[in-house]
Amino acid sequence: MSPSSSDFPELMRGYETPPPGHVSGSRLERVLRAGKFAVTAELNPPDSADPADVFDAAQPLGEVADALNATDASGANCHMSSIGICALLTRAGYDPVYQISCRDRNRIAIQGDVLGAAAMGVRNVLCLTGDGVGVGDQPGAKPVFDFDSISLLRAIRTMRDQGVFLSGRKIARPPRMFLGAAENPCVEPHQWRPDRLAKKVEAGAEFIQTNYIYDLPLFEKFMSRARDLGLDKRVFILAGVGPLASAKAARWMRSNVPGIHIPDHVIDRMEKAAKPGDEGKRLCIELIQQIREIKGVAGVHVMAYRREHQVSEIILESGVLKGRATVGGRRGRGAGVPTA
């Protein structure tokens, strides 16, 4: 006798309809639409098959974040898959952001994975082009890039809103996802970055998480142009921040990780610090406080690679939560709509 859905009431919770005015059942979407300053955090994916490693990594971040990003082999380095991490996180009551990179999978795999992720309770997706395979741990791999981030956004939006695959085949229950994309305001071509952001919004992006912002004047210029284009009204922009470990690490990132711009004065400040770790944290807090004053910024996205232990202090000391409970935390501890 085969099991039916009624045999697993806990696992087979129905596919809920999004609240009115919402595109998904995502808690991140609820926070953003409620006008709260949102906090998301990047989870460092384990090189392990043990679920406990995912929960251990998520625990300190969930206390202060509304949603947790599961990276998809970022920097072309192999780790546990983002869909696997997301499935574990939803079971534990977190609100994950499922990152999809176009580097490793073609349109058949990606559209299928989107349905799989939605079925596992994932409600946020971040569409990325992905770094080239050459910078990763397996540079001989075949780069796929069947979609790019923008055509991927349009594909998922088509699945969600039209209820069909790109082939036109019908989807019985379309995936209700809150659509996100990345943006890198501080790298060239600076003058076209806001225009490309407009293209992402046109393709379907509803929230944006930017790459690291260390150059505030550049970011302010970007935001002012984005406001001129009316983008701050059409998309929630979360600025990417993260604590630097040391001047040496900052220099290494700048020259080895694609798309990272760190101005010299930031590196100088790290160099002169007696305790670089604390200075990196202080710098990050200052950046968050300055970023939140910029008109059109809806939140911050904290990427603290190997410095996850600092995330909760950074967010709490920056004061951006204003004492509210975040909704990324586990079920029963701050889950649901914030009332404050």
Place this chain on the structure above:
Amino acid sequence: MYRARLFAVRHARAFECIYQRLERLMVTLDPVFARIGYNRVERSVALIERGVKGLLFDCQMCGQCALSSTGMSCPMNCPKQLRNGPCGGVRPGGYCEVKPSMKCVWCLAWEGAERMEGGDKIREVLPPVDHSLKGSSAWLRVSREKAAQLRQSRDAAKTTLAQAFPGARENEPSTAPLAPEPPNAVNREAQR
């Protein structure tokens, strides 16, 4: 050739004019091609196209030419083959993340688009490449597609892909074709 590519972007406006004329010519020739059979002319036109565009744009014969929407900078030369670039990995000075000695194809594209009259087409979202059309003539495809568009625009709502990328379909019909493909234009290798 890399230098010819840079030249094409610098003179994007001139190439835009040439392309507009070529397109009009191809559309005018549609009845002729249809009479002879698109299937029969496919090979020879593709050969000429490969030669000309290979020299000027480092064309890779994707069969879904979007040059008029990409500032006359061929997106197939982007190592990630983005159709909506540039990515976030562009190096200082506008150089490619993957090939640091090459100018970013998409930085050039936005530059070229600025010089063109219809440069705003670059703001339209382009669909992913259909790999089954690789090696076939995009010129003939434009001829068929535009002619078909003129004949019956009502068919334009037929496929989902075309509905999902309506602007791209209008600007660069070969990127979201709807007219029946002659057997010669379809790469059977890729379909298998």
